[in-house]
Amino acid sequence: MTKIVQIKQTRIQREKRLLIQKAALQVFSEFGLRGATLDKIAKACGLTKPNILYYYSSKDEIYAEVLQSLLEEWIRPLKDISENGDPLTEILKYVKKKLTMSKTKKQESKLFATEILHGAPLTQNILAGSLKETVDDKVKLLNKWISEEKIAPVDPYHLIFSIWSMTQHYADFDVQVYSLLNTKKRSRIFQDAEDFLLTFFTRCLKQD
Amino acid sequence: MTKIVQIKQTRIQREKRLLIQKAALQVFSEFGLRGATLDKIAKACGLTKPNILYYYSSKDEIYAEVLQSLLEEWIRPLKDISENGDPLTEILKYVKKKLTMSKTKKQESKLFATEILHGAPLTQNILAGSLKETVDDKVKLLNKWISEEKIAPVDPYHLIFSIWSMTQHYADFDVQVYSLLNTKKRSRIFQDAEDFLLTFFTRCLKQD
DNA sequence: GTCTATAAATCGATAGAC
DNA sequence: GTCTATCGATTTATAGAC
Structure with a gap:
């Protein structure tokens, strides 16, 4: 599976990636990792499939990043x-x-x-x-x-x-x-x- | 989605279908409906893919039958x-x-x-x-x-x-x-x- | 950066020999 | 009934024009 690496991003890049993440969360949560398709995510955020893959190298990488940012939020209240x-x-x-x-x-x-x-x-x-x-x-x-x-x-x-x-x-x-x-x-x-x-x-x- | 219909079956047919159901339950529960593949189910029960499709007309039909037989068992204790x-x-x-x-x-x-x-x-x-x-x-x-x-x-x-x-x-x-x-x-x-x-x-x- | 077109891989389902 | 081979559809990912 995909490893998450920190890369320098411009403001535009960050915003687009956030847009994709938001759509991806919606689609992944409804259909699961394998039931979700790039087409569905693309439609949900109004971008094209290759455009999404310009910002993320693979579907797995999107999933990993969505999950990662969710986990921190998930553990916090217990602390x-x-x-x-x-x-x-x-x-x-x-x-x-x-x-x-x-x-x-x-x-x-x-x-x-x-x-x-x-x-x-x-x-x-x-x-x-x-x-x-x-x-x-x-x-x-x-x-x-x-x-x-x-x-x-x-x-x-x-x-x-x-x-x-x-x-x-x-x-x-x-x-x-x-x-x-x-x-x-x-x-x-x-x-x-x-x-x-x-x-x-x-x-x-x-x-x- | 597939509708379940009751069909007359020989003893052999029933046994094979049960064998497939058991393997399917295992694979579906681990990977979900879309993550599960006929190849995985086939491997899990030692049959080939077309052989499974001789007993079931589609993957969806297997899923529907596994789920159906599970639901009855699931509700019963409450009664x-x-x-x-x-x-x-x-x-x-x-x-x-x-x-x-x-x-x-x-x-x-x-x-x-x-x-x-x-x-x-x-x-x-x-x-x-x-x-x-x-x-x-x-x-x-x-x-x-x-x-x-x-x-x-x-x-x-x-x-x-x-x-x-x-x-x-x-x-x-x-x-x-x-x-x-x-x-x-x-x-x-x-x-x-x-x-x-x-x-x-x-x-x-x-x-x- | 964004698009259309398409390559490449996966997978459900079928054809047809045995 | 079971198999090998393969079709056809879907889907991930890339190539290349703009």
Whole structure:
């Protein structure tokens, strides 16, 4: 697969590449890496196929760059969980932030999910590297809070997995979620989801 | 897309088609519909490409049949939640069953996830049909249990979504889960996950 | 930098021998 | 029923005019 190298760019070049990235994110998230074609990406951004390949050397390189810029954004909110705040409040803030991302960054969520689902061929290093570092760091913090009896005892790794899965579900499986709710509930999915999740995690983590 | 029609088959034909289905499930779940090729499926079951196309008229037909037989199996456990059992016990039994499926039916889970993620082109009808029927039925039951104060009040739709997302996460995102755990914790993922989930749902649903 | 035209590769599907 | 050979369509990527 393609390696990402940093190259000096003019302003115009940066803008065109961003235009292509935006279209590519949309197409890749809907069809996956192999279902996406340069024709679809070209149509989505109003350029021609050879013109896209003037800015990127291959389809794989576009995919790699889209994925790369997404991953950094994806890991960031976890880092914001602060040692200084109130434990339960910090965790609930993270849940809210992740749920908001499912609403506003649906394409990113789906692309990330597809990549992991298919074995994370381009992402393995990051998962085992910087993401693992951040997770291990927050696991330590959660364990500290548990030993101080500030939150109820629980496996911190699986707590993090549960936050990820429950919040991302509303982006990744949106078609299913919408199919199962009636019109009325459909219009307030994210309010209902937030109420549910905050209640759920509060009941599970609150110390008596 | 291809429509499924029931055709009379000899025993040999049934066996060959099952052989192909099994290989196809493996390949489709790893690469998706478009990433999968007949060559890969052929290699996986030890047949040649034209031989596969002797038993199936197209790649799409194989995909449709694999997905079809998976969907019935996928919906079934939800139906087993019984009105007659103890409410919390019934829900926890369902959680356990779904988690077990994530362990033993990983390929099926990934294929289903990929299908929904990409807009459920072949599955929409079933989602809005028989799955919605079953879900609505169980939502009524959960609401009944809530009004009888047998479980704590909670949005029943989102409760079901939370069970699905948290359990399926261990199949669909296995690469990520494994990357983040050390060897020791990796060997007991499913025990830890079960402990976590049962504790969590008990704390969330138990009436004081 | 952007285009049309086309080369090159991949892949689904078929023809036809056995 | 199964195979080899190949067609035809799609799609990535390049050549070369402007």
